[in-house]
Amino acid sequence: MTPKRLLLLLLSVGVAAFIVGIWQLASNLHWVSPIFLPPPDRAWAALLFDIERGDLASRVLLTLEHMFYGWLLASLGGILIGSAVGISSTARAYLAPTLEFFRPLPASALFPVLIAFFGLTENMVLVVIGFGALWPTLLATINGFATVKPRLHEVARLMRLSRRQFILSIALPNAMPEILAGMRLSLTIALILSVTGEILSGSPGLGYWIMLQARAFRAPDLFAGVLLFGLIGYASVQIVSLLESWLLRWRA
Amino acid sequence: MSEAAAPAEPALIAFRGIEVAFGGKPILTGIDLDMHKGEFLCVVGPSGCGKTTLLRLAAGLLPPSAGRVLYEGHDIVGPQRDVAVVFQDYSDALLPWRTASGNVSLVYETLGTPRDERADRIASVLARVGLAEHADKYPSQLSGGMQQRLQIARCLAQEPKVWLMDEPFGALDAITRQSLQDEILRIVADTGTTVFFVTHDLEEAIYLGHRVIAMKPHPGRIAATYPVDLPHPRDQRTTPEQPEFMHLRRVLLEFIRGTQT
Ligand SMILES: Nc1ncnc2c1ncn2[C@@H]1O[C@H](COP(=O)(O)OP(=O)(O)OP(=O)(O)O)[C@@H](O)[C@H]1O
Ligand SMILES: [Mg+2]
Numbered sequence: 312m313t314p315k316r317l318l319l320l321l322l323s324v325g326v327a328a329f330i331v332g333i334w335q336l337a338s339n340l341h342w343v344s345p346i347f348l349p350p351p352d353r354a355w356a357a358l359l360f361d362i363e364r365g366d367l368a369s370r371v372l373l374t375l376e377h378m379f380y381g382w383l384l385a386s387l388g389g390i391l392i393g394s395a396v397g398i399s400s401t402a403r404a405y406l407a408p409t410l411e412f413f414r415p416l417p418a419s420a421l422f423p424v425l426i427a428f429f430g431l432t433e434n435m436v437l438v439v440i441g442f443g444a445l446w447p448t449l450l451a452t453i454n455g456f457a458t459v460k461p462r463l464h465e466v467a468r469l470m471r472l473s474r475r476q477f478i479l480s481i482a483l484p485n486a487m488p489e490i491l492a493g494m495r496l497s498l499t500i501a502l503i504l505s506v507t508g509e510i511l512s513g514s515p516g517l518g519y520w521i522m523l524q525a526r527a528f529r530a531p532d533l534f535a536g537v538l539l540f541g542l543i544g545y546a547s548v549q550i551v552s553l554l555e556s557w558l559l560r561w562r563a
Numbered sequence: 564m565s566e567a568a569a570p571a572e573p574a575l576i577a578f579r580g581i582e583v584a585f586g587g588k589p590i591l592t593g594i595d596l597d598m599h600k601g602e603f604l605c606v607v608g609p610s611g612c613g614k615t616t617l618l619r620l621a622a623g624l625l626p627p628s629a630g631r632v633l634y635e636g637h638d639i640v641g642p643q644r645d646v647a648v649v650f651q652d653y654s655d656a657l658l659p660w661r662t663a664s665g666n667v668s669l670v671y672e673t674l675g676t677p678r679d680e681r682a683d684r685i686a687s688v689l690a691r692v693g694l695a696e697h698a699d700k701y702p703s704q705l706s707g708g709m710q711q712r713l714q715i716a717r718c719l720a721q722e723p724k725v726w727l728m729d730e731p732f733g734a735l736d737a738i739t740r741q742s743l744q745d746e747i748l749r750i751v752a753d754t755g756t757t758v759f760f761v762t763h764d765l766e767e768a769i770y771l772g773h774r775v776i777a778m779k780p781h782p783g784r785i786a787a788t789y790p791v792d793l794p795h796p797r798d799q800r801t802t803p804e805q806p807e808f809m810h811l812r813r814v815l816l817e818f819i820r821g822t823q824t
Contacts, residue, residue, distance in 0.1 A: 462655040465624055469642040470673050470721075480669060484660040561660045563703035 349531040358535035367520070371539060374516035377433075377505035378498070378547070381440025385497050389445050390490060393452025394478055397486070403453060414450065418443025418500070419507050426511070436508035443504045444497035451493030455486015488562070491555040498547050502540070573636060575600045575757050576621055576725065581630035583616055589782035590616055594630070596776070596785065600724075601755040603748075605772035607765060607815065609822050613783025614761040615651060618727050621759055622648050647723035649731040651761075653711040657702045663689060663713050664698040670720040684720065691746065692716045693739070707734040715743065719750075726758045732767065741799050744771060748797060765815045769808055770797055777818050787818060 331351050337343050338350035345353075361367045396402045396410075421439050429435035459482055467477050483490075506518030513519060521536035574597035581594035591613045598604050606614050619625040620632050623639040623646070632639045634646075650656040657666050664685045671681045689695050692712040702710055711734050718726065726747070732740040748771065750756055762768050768775045772791050779786040792807055802808055 460655055462650065462652065463658070465648075466656055468624065469622065469646075469648055470670060471642065471644055472673055476673060480661075480672070481658065484658070487660070561662075561701040561703065 346528070346530055349534055351534075353531045354534035354538060357529075357531035358538060361532060361535055367517075367539075370515060370517045370520050371543070373514065374505050374509065374518060375543065377436055377440065377508065377514070377516060378501045378543070381437050381505065382444055382494075382498050382501040384437060384441035385444035385501065386448050386494050388441060389448025389493065389497070390452050390483075392445075393449045393486075393490075394456070394483065397453040397456025397482065398474065398478060400457075403457060407453065410446075410450065410453075414446045418504055422507070422511050431512040433512075433514060436505070436512055436514060439508055440501050440504040444500040447493035447496040447500070448490060449493075451489035452483075452486050455489045456482045459485045488559055491551070491558060495548060495551050495555070498551055499544060502544050502547070506540070574598060574633070575602075575635060576759070577631075577633040577636075578617075578620070579631045579633065581620065581627045581632065583613070583620070583625070583783075584628045591620075591627075591783045593784055598757060598759065600757055601751070603751055603758045603760065603771055603773045605760045605762060605768035605775045606778065607762060607768050607775060607819070608778030608783070608786075609780055609819065610763070612778045612780035612822075614778060615729055616783065617778075618648070618729050618759060618761055621725075622646060622727050624648075643725075645721075645724040647718035647721045647726055649711075649714055649718055649726065649728040651729040651731075651733075653707070653714045653734070654702065656714055657710060657717075659702050662699050662701055663694055663705065663716075666702070666713055667717050667720050670717055674721075688716045688720045689713075691719060692743070708736060708739055711735060712739070712743070722754075724756060726756060726760075728758065729761045730763060731760075733763070740767075745799065747771070748795075752796065765812055765819065766803065768815070769793070769811050770799075770802060775811070775815065777815065779822050786822075789814065 334348070335350050335352065338345050338348055349357075396406050418439055421442060422435075425435045425438055429438065463481055463485070467481055472480065505516065506521070508514065509516040509518035510522045517536060517539060521533060521540075524530075524533040524536060576598040578594045578596040581591055582589065583591040594617065606617065608614055616625065620627055621639070623632075623634075623642045626640075634643060658669065661669065664682075667685045667688055668681055671684060676684065686695065686698065689698050692715050694709060694712055694716060697705060697709060702713065705713065711731060715731065728747075732743055735743065744767065747758065751758060758771075760768070760771060762771075769791055775789045775791060776785055777787045777789065778784065789811060791811065793802060793805060
């Protein structure tokens with residue numbers, strides 16, 4: 312690690328510590344009632360206690376499962392549909408406006424619709440996550456196909472690449488930086504929708520658990536859950552970023 | 564003239580009454596040109612006179628606005644498997660997400676070369692352009708000259724009958740340029756390959772070519788054709804000292820000066 316990166320790391324840790332400090336201070340000095348904002352040490356204690364009691368781990372696992380499978384569904388769907396649309400400039404021209412119309416639809420608005428179709432099931436949750444998290448990857452794939460440089464199209468023609476070879480060797484790698492950025496966005500959307508989905512469907516994941524804590528006015532436990540979500544979000548994005556820098560190591 | 568360009572043989576590539584216009588503006592006009600098998604044809608002319616456009620016609624990348632481009636007597640309707648193109652802008656012609664060997668491998672993948680043969684072939688092709696030690700580097704990690712050599716390696720892998728080369732050695736240092744010039748001459752001598760070679764370096768054109776075509780701009784047309792009566796094999800030390808070489812160089816220099824006024 313270079314000294315500069317070390318300094319940045321120290322600074323970012325410092326900022327986080329500072330915010331936790333303010334939080335602790337705000338609670339201790341009763342700027343905010345601890346009923347709404349418990350001090351971090353109590354939230355931490357609650358977290359440890361809940362983990363020890365045993366059912367938190369399985370809930371986290373369930374939520375991770377929702378998030379991961381929903382994200383996988385969205386990523387595969389996005390890349391496949393995106394490739395099918397992106398390969399033909401005509402399909403791109405025809406379909407892009409429709410896709411742009413669907414994209415800003417809030418995925419959570421789909422819950423009522425899909426509950427009618429699927430009922431309050433795990434599949435329903437997965438479909439909503441898949442749909443909501445699909446867009447960044449889908450549009451990134453289409454765009455990545457559109458931005459293949461004319462020269463590479465010529466190289467592909469000269470080498471007589473088949474359509475499949477063109478997609479696999481040129482179009483998808485060309486789209487890869489955008490696809491990965493899209494997948495990173497998708498991950499966050501998937502996490503948000505897992506929580507919403509669990510709360511609505513009563514699936515016993517972390518999202519549902521948090522809602523129970525809120526209903527019971529167990530602020531420390533509620534905050535413990537929020538902390539966990541933060542951690543899950545942070546860690547998962549870090550993992551994808553690592554994957555990203557490995558897959559894009561060809562970039563200067 | 565070279566023995567390869569015997570008049571009895573039909574032209575390998577023929578331009579017949581070619582006109583090219585972009586947006587109504589004439590770019591090339593009245594191009595009639597025959598290239599014979601085994602011929603090394605060099606094209607010189609000022610920037611913007613349509614050299615690249617002419618090459619793209621031969622590659623089947625661009626249809627003429629009028630006239631015909633023939634390959635072995637048939638109209639060229641698209642790129643041909645046995646024609647390889649070395650582009651002027653080498654960095655855009657490589658796949659940046661593949662290593663040097665990956666870029667060469669693409670050719671074998673499309674040719675359906677068995678997987679276990681590829682590694683050896685890739686290594687030998689890279690060695691021929693002096694990139695053996697850089698096989699695992701990505702284009703972004705290679706210098707401009709190395710990227711251009713990689714593009715040439717990729718074409719070598721194709722084992723084409725015709726090379727269309729667009730100022731291929733412009734980015735190279737003198738030593739590398741000379742060794743690649745000799746390499747391409749050796750390939751032509753060994754395999755009877757036909758080369759269409761665009762350059763702005765007059766000495767390079769004379770050194771390599773059987774014939775040098777000089778073009779004029781506005782609109783682009785062939786202004787003069789100079790046969791190069793220099794013996795083969797050519798030699799980097801002695802060929803440029805021959806009277807014919809010096810004579811041609813002076814003629815071409817005067818021609819180029821004339822197009823710029
Ligand atoms: N796709 C195109 N659309 C419009 N004009 C074009 C196009 N391609 C080339 N031209 C024009 O045609 C003319 C000839 O271009 P070309 O690239 O063939 O020149 P060149 O002789 O290769 O030049 P240089 O030595 O600079 O490479 C130029 O005036 C250029 O602006
Ligand atoms: Mg050019």
